[in-house]
Amino acid sequence: MQLAFGENTILEKLQGIPFFGVLVIMIISRWYWPSPSGLNKPGQAINMFVRFKNSSSRKTEGASTLDKLIVICLSVCELSLLIGPFLVILLELHSPCAPPFIGSLSPYCSARVWTEPPILVRSTWMLAEVWFWQQTTYDGTLYIMYALIVPIGGMLDYLQYFQRITTHGRSNVRKNVKATNQEKQTNSQEQTIRMYRSLQLLEIGLNDAIKGQIVPAMIGVCPWLQVFSLFVSINFYREIPLPGYAVFPMLFVDALLCNLIIGTLAGQINLTERVLADMKRQLKRYAVRSWYRKELLACAPLRIKFGQNFIDKGTPLVIEDFCFDQTVNLILLEDM
Template structure:
């Protein structure tokens, strides 16, 4: 449930992000709702940070494609560039529409639960709720610790691509980097990735996850109501279809496609580095790659499996309603049930069904295996 599971973690995340001005959102304790920031000074700084993120990511791609670094260094660099690219897709909010859509979705979930909880005597946290209570603190902790990890990599390997140091003439000409330049590079990487990590992890943990997990919970709650109360069930289901619109409006065009493309790409590059380059990449830098692979794999499996469960469970609920005694007796109920469809979590023009998680992991495995065979040949 959003109010009991996600909201406490969301408020904590927004408070930490406010110190870096990395999110255009605030929690209004008076109204109990999420609101957009209003000040021009904030939006100037926020858009400047976002523009730096865009330009830096583009330069990373250009540099990796045109530089004379080895294949090993380019593949390890693509892991970090992939992180920046996926994070850019998750956090990219430039105009009012892209900022307001997640806000409207979160507030819609809060409002729906205030009405839904009136009909529930006692709610017990579900398994997805318990999983999210464990996962959300880990997502925030990772967002806080990753910038420090990037700085440690920079200190030990100042010329490692695709970071800023590798683009400077010092590294390209084999000249030692002055101390003041290394301090500047470390500070730049820390501040930049702190903004990136806090913003991207927020949209992942508090825009994408709630939309899927809360719908899963709502469908399960309604599915346990007595089918003899079919009118009550169908009225509640109609509210879920409205929530579906808010969720897809928030996630369909930007957040979910970023996950759909970004996480499998990270799995591909990190698995190649772990299998093919484990004897070449030095420790402790190598330790980051299996960790990134495991994170991308777990998040992809959890997200797409949960979205598939929403589709399957909502379809089963409608089938049960059609099998209820009232369906054959009441023509109005038949029309109402036939007028609604299964709840679909969309990405782009497609939606997640029961086969999507397997298709994605099969694609990752086949692509990695094919590339390994080609590289050996």
């Protein structure tokens, strides 16, 4: 309420909006009600991927470029989780009445006039602020990291493996002698269909866990977090002293990584439509009543969904275009 109707200055409100966005994302992402069966859906999705990896016949390989990119993204987020609460304290020491921090709700901040509390009260207050932000951010990012980013990266790894066994199976069929061609072809078809059906089950479980809350929070709120954190970083770097000012570039980098990496990875999963189209073009060599033809025609492309929509490969570009366009508009409005 203070961000919208309070007596705080424009600077205090603008620097409070990114933190309010962080709270909204964290609360939505961690606030899960159990399903009718009593299961935690994000936790169930994580266990599903772990069990599939343990039961998969795929050979262990070295870390791919995609895996290294995900590790870098997670490392940056974990570093932000570690130093973020302490930067919040430094920022609050400079603007103790700024929302949405505890100081703006305390009796020591009346009509935007700050009255210095006793040192014991202030110390307890600061510790409570650090504890609150650490608990909120660590709990909120648990599912974002390990029920969204990591499973999507795992899906892409398995899709690359699926493409390899599909291509390898077709090349083997061409090279085999005529006497064993039918047997080899049948084995390759069974392996291909079995692998894709497994990926479809993983996609269903993952979407059931994230499409209701986690993905809408990231798609709906994270762009605004990027907009306002970049706006404050550009326009108010002289008014906010270091090191408290560093929290806004840090929030901008985190939001940018989430918008780009999550959107790009989720959009890559939708490229299975091309793989299926390429496989279906090979169906003309099979009989109309062939089981492989029926099974392949029943396969649908894999997609990461939010609500009734899904993330396409162009979604991250649309989001970034929106973010930078709105940031420029805010800068121009502030200069007028």
